[in-house]
Amino acid sequence: MAEKESDKKAVNDADMSSDEVRSPMYAALAVAFIAVVIGLPVWWLSTTTYRANLPYQEIQELATAQTNCLIPVAIVSCLSEEERTNLDNFQAELNALLQSDERSILSIQYTIDWQTCSLQDQKILETSTSLAELDQSLSASKDIPHGQFTIYLVSQGYKLLQSADSFVGTGRVAVATVKDSIVASLIRTRLVNEGAMTRAYLNAAGVRLDKADADSMRSLLSTPGYELSFSLLNPQPDTYNAQWNIQEAVQAYLNPFLHKLSEFAEFTVNSQVLYFTGLSIKPKHNEPDDSYHVSQNALPLVINPVEAKLGSHVSTNPSLNFLLYIPRSRHLPLYITDNTGEPVVTNAFLSPRWGGVMIQNVPKPSENDTLPLTVEIDTRRAMEVFLAQLRLLIGIPQQVAQDKNIILASPDQTGITDWEYDVLLRSRTIENLATASSTLVSLAQLLNQIGNIVIRDDIADQVYQAVSAIKQGHAYLQGGNLYRAFHDSKRAIAASEKAFFDPSLLELLYFPDDQKFAIYIPLFLPIGIPVLSSFYKALKWMKTKTKTKQD
Numbered sequence: 001m002a003e004k005e006s007d008k009k010a011v012n013d014a015d016m017s018s019d020e021v022r023s024p025m026y027a028a029l030a031v032a033f034i035a036v037v038i039g040l041p042v043w044w045l046s047t048t049t050y051r052a053n054l055p056y057q058e059i060q061e062l063a064t065a066q067t068n069c070l071i072p073v074a075i076v077s078c079l080s081e082e083e084r085t086n087l088d089n090f091q092a093e094l095n096a097l098l099q100s101d102e103r104s105i106l107s108i109q110y111t112i113d114w115q116t117c118s119l120q121d122q123k124i125l126e127t128s129t130s131l132a133e134l135d136q137s138l139s140a141s142k143d144i145p146h147g148q149f150t151i152y153l154v155s156q157g158y159k160l161l162q163s164a165d166s167f168v169g170t171g172r173v174a175v176a177t178v179k180d181s182i183v184a185s186l187i188r189t190r191l192v193n194e195g196a197m198t199r200a201y202l203n204a205a206g207v208r209l210d211k212a213d214a215d216s217m218r219s220l221l222s223t224p225g226y227e228l229s230f231s232l233l234n235p236q237p238d239t240y241n242a243q244w245n246i247q248e249a250v251q252a253y254l255n256p257f258l259h260k261l262s263e264f265a266e267f268t269v270n271s272q273v274l275y276f277t278g279l280s281i282k283p284k285h286n287e288p289d290d291s292y293h294v295s296q297n298a299l300p301l302v303i304n305p306v307e308a309k310l311g312s313h314v315s316t317n318p319s320l321n322f323l324l325y326i327p328r329s330r331h332l333p334l335y336i337t338d339n340t341g342e343p344v345v346t347n348a349f350l351s352p353r354w355g356g357v358m359i360q361n362v363p364k365p366s367e368n369d370t371l372p373l374t375v376e377i378d379t380r381r382a383m384e385v386f387l388a389q390l391r392l393l394i395g396i397p398q399q400v401a402q403d404k405n406i407i408l409a410s411p412d413q414t415g416i417t418d419w420e421y422d423v424l425l426r427s428r429t430i431e432n433l434a435t436a437s438s439t440l441v442s443l444a445q446l447l448n449q450i451g452n453i454v455i456r457d458d459i460a461d462q463v464y465q466a467v468s469a470i471k472q473g474h475a476y477l478q479g480g481n482l483y484r485a486f487h488d489s490k491r492a493i494a495a496s497e498k499a500f501f502d503p504s505l506l507e508l509l510y511f512p513d514d515q516k517f518a519i520y521i522p523l524f525l526p527i528g529i530p531v532l533s534s535f536y537k538a539l540k541w542m543k544t545k546t547k548t549k550q551d
Helices: 002-047 056-064 087-097 119-127 131-141 180-191 194-204 214-218 246-260 299-307 379-393 418-449 457-479 482-500 513-550
Strands: 067-077 106-116 149-154 166-168 173-177 225-234 240-243 266-275 284-286 291-295 319-325 334-337 348-351 355-359 373-376 406-408
Touching (some): 002 513, 067 457, 087 180, 119 131, 119 149, 131 166, 131 173, 149 180, 166 180, 180 194, 180 406, 180 418, 194 214, 194 418, 225 240, 246 379, 299 355, 319 379, 334 355, 348 379, 355 379, 418 457, 418 482, 457 482
Parallel strands (some): 166 406, 225 319, 240 373, 291 334
Antiparallel strands (some): 348 355
């Protein structure tokens, strides 16, 4: 009886001992299971960098895609019966001269619509007494959209052309004699300016040119807006009381130009008068005419000292500064000289991508004058100079009459012709599309190289908008719709730059892998060692238990 009770007690003790061992082992297995199956996935998902999907393949395709620019041209034949017999040969030769390399990364193609001169156009050509009247009448007879133009072919010796071969008006109309080389040169170098388009594309794509291009170095890059600042520098307000009606001058001479470019960019105009502020120049005295001269090569050095006094601008748009400087009385009259020592006609100089400076000479006060001497500033002449400088700074190619056989009409009160506006839009469209593509490629490379950059959904939306706008811009450009192509290119560059410069892209760049380990090891090591140790003992116990059952 005693032996049975002893055996029963031993069995109970063994069961209790087994229960005491089993519970901690199962608890260790449960903790390990929760840590591995639930804890690790939750930690991994909660600490993983969120990266929205981006169209990497489309971005790469856009970077290598060919840019096709189609330019519609209408040629109206107003020739005599005798000259029309050779029109077929003229058409074939002109088409051959206008052909470009279709394999080039920038392909410029022309589509020519051959038309017969109407009775109205024929009457205008016969009754016009001047080129200005001819230009106005022909431009008013047709509504020609952006990016297109019409050339009227006239007979040799047309009365208004005199000794010239062609005439380009203020609109999108030109008149030329029936010479294939003349018409082809007129189209490619003037009305379209293929050189400006090619330079704009190469500069935007980051291609280094063998020869520096003056137009590209002078003008600002494409931007949605400009800040125009006009400043009158009067270093001697005690001597001169300068009066300038800048508001009226801007209204009369500058606003028509800015209004015509309203869809190209947004312009903001401000003005100021700076007293006791002058240019740090040391002119040379010219004794024969008792004047003072300063070389234009030394003038760019005077900008930095005066720039700090012009004030700062809160806008993100670039600022263009135009300074009208009244020389000190001891340096009057002051003239800017060119490399040959001759005075510059405008008495002004231009600083690339910064602005321009004009020197305004005023009468030197005599001994009997009451000071300060009141002087009226010729704002009309000043605005004419500043407007010419502004044209160059925003990218309108300088029109130099290199060929005496081509007559170029002077711009009207707007300061820019329609075909010049088209040249500007076409160059900026190509530049915007190429710049947007390059920006997206750089962004894609950056995101691929650095894997811990967060890509938020709003950034991805901007990238998709930029890709869509680039595609639409290329499609419109290839279809000859310059107006729509330009506006899509503006949307493309705005969206691409907004995505590239988003500040959230830099938030995780300050947490490299070594810093992550420095944070996680003190956090997980005290927890991980007991869990792993208990898990190891539990596995060992289960292995022993299984072996005991088998025995």
